[in-house]
Amino acid sequence: MEAKGFLHSGHKGSLFSSFLYFDVSFMIWVLLGPLAVIIAGEFEMDAAQKANLVALPVLGGSILRLVLGWMTDYIGPKRTAQIGMVLTMIPLIWAWQFATSLNELYFVALLLGIAGASFAAALPLASRWYPPQYQGLAMGIAGAGNSGTVFTTLFANRIAQHYGDWHIVFGFALIPIVITFIVFSILAKDSPNQPAPKKFADYAAVLKMSDTWLFCILYSVTFGGFVGMASYLTIFYNTQYGLDAVRAADFTTILVIAGSFFRPVGGWLADKLGGIRMLLVLYGVVALMMAGISTLPSIALTTVMLFVAMMSLGMGNGSVFQLVPQRFKKEIGVITGIVGAAGGLGGYFLPKILGNLKLSTGSFTPGFLVLSVIALTCIVILAVAQGRWKRSWIGEGGRVLKSSDGTALEA
Numbered sequence: 001m002e003a004k005g006f007l008h009s010g011h012k013g014s015l016f017s018s019f020l021y022f023d024v025s026f027m028i029w030v031l032l033g034p035l036a037v038i039i040a041g042e043f044e045m046d047a048a049q050k051a052n053l054v055a056l057p058v059l060g061g062s063i064l065r066l067v068l069g070w071m072t073d074y075i076g077p078k079r080t081a082q083i084g085m086v087l088t089m090i091p092l093i094w095a096w097q098f099a100t101s102l103n104e105l106y107f108v109a110l111l112l113g114i115a116g117a118s119f120a121a122a123l124p125l126a127s128r129w130y131p132p133q134y135q136g137l138a139m140g141i142a143g144a145g146n147s148g149t150v151f152t153t154l155f156a157n158r159i160a161q162h163y164g165d166w167h168i169v170f171g172f173a174l175i176p177i178v179i180t181f182i183v184f185s186i187l188a189k190d191s192p193n194q195p196a197p198k199k200f201a202d203y204a205a206v207l208k209m210s211d212t213w214l215f216c217i218l219y220s221v222t223f224g225g226f227v228g229m230a231s232y233l234t235i236f237y238n239t240q241y242g243l244d245a246v247r248a249a250d251f252t253t254i255l256v257i258a259g260s261f262f263r264p265v266g267g268w269l270a271d272k273l274g275g276i277r278m279l280l281v282l283y284g285v286v287a288l289m290m291a292g293i294s295t296l297p298s299i300a301l302t303t304v305m306l307f308v309a310m311m312s313l314g315m316g317n318g319s320v321f322q323l324v325p326q327r328f329k330k331e332i333g334v335i336t337g338i339v340g341a342a343g344g345l346g347g348y349f350l351p352k353i354l355g356n357l358k359l360s361t362g363s364f365t366p367g368f369l370v371l372s373v374i375a376l377t378c379i380v381i382l383a384v385a386q387g388r389w390k391r392s393w394i395g396e397g398g399r400v401l402k403s404s405d406g407t408a409l410e411a
Contacts, residue, residue, distance in 0.1 A: 010129035015141060017188035018126040021081050022145025024180045025118035027152050028088060028173050029057055032109055033231035034156045034249040037238045038166050043102045047239070051355025053102075053109055054231040055348045058224075060113020062344025068120035069336055074197040076190045077125035081118065085181045088115045092177070095170040116227075119340040127325045127336075128191035133271070139325065140267025140318040147260035149230045153253040157234075157245045198334055206334050214385055215324055215335075216342030218279065221378050222316030224346015225286065225371070226259045229310060232351040240364060241299045251303060258307045259314035266315025270322035276386050278319040280379060285312040287375035294368035 032039070033054050040050050071080040091111035099105055126142035160166040206212050233255060237248035270278045289309035293302055320339075328335040354367035 009131055009134055010126075010138060011189055011191070013187035014129055014189050014191070015126050015138065017184045018122040018142040019145045020180055021085070021125075021184050021188075022118055022122040022142060023148035024145075024176045025084070025088065025115040025122075025148065026146045027148035028092065028177060029061060029112055029115040029118075030054075030149050030152050030227070030231050031112065031156060031169065031173060032057060032105075033149075034153050034234040034245070034252065035160060035166050035169060037234055037245040037248060038157060038160050039105065040235075042166075043105075045102070047355045047359040049102070050235050051232070051351040053105060054235065055228075055351040055355075056106055056109035057112040057116060058227055058231065058344050058347035058351075060110040061116020061119075062113070062341040062348060064113050064117035065120040065336075065340040065344060066338065068117045069334055069338065069340070070198070070203070072121050072124050072336070073195060073334060076194060077121045077128075078184075078188045078190045080121040081125065081184060081188070082181065084114060084118055084121060085177055085184070088112075088177055089174060090114075092170045092174050096167050096174075097171075099167070113344075116344060117340075119343075120336050123321070123325075123336050123340075125188060125190070128193055132329075137264065137268050137271060139321040140264030143267070143317060143321060144260060144263050146226065146230075146263065146314075146317075147257070149227075149256045150253055150260060153230070153234065153249045153256055157249045161246060195330055198331070202331070203334055203338075206328070206331050206338065211327060211389075212335065212338060214381065215320065215327075215339050217381060218378060219317070219320045219324075219339045219343040220346030221283070221286075221374060222313050222320055223340075223343030224348075224350060225375075226310065226313040226317060227343070227347035228350025229306070229313070230256050230259070231347065232354055233306070235351075236354070236364065237299075239358070240296065241302075251299075254303070255306050255310045259310035259317075262311045262314040263318040266318030267322050268318070269315070270319040275319045275323040276382060276389070279316060280382055282312045282316045282319065283375045283378045283382070285309070286316075287372045287379070290368050290372035290375060294365045294372065296363070296365060 036050050036053050039053070045053070068080055068084060071083070091108045091114070094111070095105070095108045099108055122145065123139055123142055126138050130138040156169050159169050159172060230252065233252040234245070234248045237243045237251050238245065243251065266278060266282070286309050289305045289312070292305045293309070296302070324335060324339055350371070353370055354364060357367040357370070358364050
C-alpha cells in the first residue's frame with residue numbers, strides 16, 4: 001500500500017529524469033578518478049599531484065552547486081539542469097581534443113565540477129513533487145544517481161587501454177550526456193509548487209541558521225566521504241596493493257556499488273526509524289571501519305571494511321536528505337545548493353588528506369585515522385544537537401514535526 005501511495009503521489013517522469021541526469025552527471029564528474037592512474041604515468045605525478053587531480057572536480061562541483069541552487073529557485077530545476085548538461089560538454093570536448101599538459105587537465109578538472117553541481121537541480125526537481133512522508137524515498141531514488149560512478153570505474157580505464165589513449169574516454173562520455181539531455185527535455189516537468197525566486201538576502205538568512213551549518217558538516221562527511229573515496233580508491237589500490245589500472249578500478253567499482261545502491265535504503269529507513277537514529281549508527285560504523293583500514297591489512301579484509309564503510313556513507317546520504325527538505329521545505333533550492341556544496345568540499349578534502357599524508361609520512365595509516373576521528377566528531381555533534389532539535393522540530397525517534405517556518409507536518 002505504501003509503495004502504491006508513493007507511486008501515485010508524485011511525477012514518475014520527473015523522478016526518473018532526476019535519477020538519469022544525476023546518474024550521467026556523476027559518471028562524468030568522477031572520470032578523472034580511475035583515469036588518474038593512467039594519466040599519472042604520462043605526467044610522472046607524485047601522490048599530492050594525483051590527489052589534486054581527482055579532488056579538483058569535487059571542488060568545482062561544490063562551488064558551482066551554489067550557483068545552480070540559486071538558478072533552480074529562480075528559473076526552475078528543469079531549465080537549470082538543461083543548461084548544466086550543455087555546459088558539461090565543454091570540459092569533455094576540451095579533454096578529448098585539446099588537453100596536453102597537466103595544467104590544462106587541472107583546468108578541465110575544475111570544469112568537470114559543472115556535472116557535480118547537478119545535485120542542486122536534480123534533487124529539487126524530484127523533491128518538489130512529493131509530500132513529506134515520502135521525501136526520504138524520493139530523494140533516495142533521485143540521489144541513487146550517484147551510481148553513475150560505477151560506469152566510470154568499470155569502463156573508463158578499459159576504454160583507455162583498448163584505444164591506447166585516455167583522451168578518447170572523454171569523447172565517449174559525450175554520448176550519454178547528449179542522450180540524457182534529449183530524454184530529460186521530454187520527460188522532466190517542474191512541479192506546480194515552485195517557490196518564489198529568492199533574493200541574495202534569503203541565502204544570507206539561511207546561512208544565519210545554525211542548523212544549516214550542522215547539516216553542512218554532516219553531509220560533508222557522508223557525501224564527501226562517498227565521492228572522495230570513489231575518486232581516490234583506484235589510486236589507493238594501485239599504490240598500496242600494486243594493482244594495475246583496470247583491476248584497481250574494478251575493486252573501486254564494487255565499493256561504489258555499495259555506496260550508491262544503499263542510498264535509497266538509508267532514506268527509506270530514515271523515514272521509518274528517524275534520521276538521527278540512523279546517522280548515529282552509521283557514523284559509528286564508518287569510524288570503526290576507517291580505524292580498521294588504517295592498519296592496512298590484506299586486500300581482502302580492506303575491501304570488506306571499505307564495502308561496509310561505503311555502504312554506510314551511502315545510507316548516510318539518504319538519511320541526511322530525509323531531514324533536510326523537511327527542515328527547510330520552503331528553502332529547498334537554496335539549502336540543497338548550500339548543503340550540497342559542503343558535501344563537495346568534504347569530497348575535495350578527503351583525497352587531499354590521504355594523498356598529502358601519504359606523501360609526507362609514506363603511509364596511508366595517518367590519513368585513515370584522521371577520517372575515523374572525523375566520523376566520531378559527527379557523532380558528538382549529533383548527540384549535542386538532537387536535544388535542541390527534539391524540542392523544536394523533531395519528535396521522539398527523529399520524525400519531523402515542523403518545517404523551518406514552524407508549520408506542523410505530523411500529528
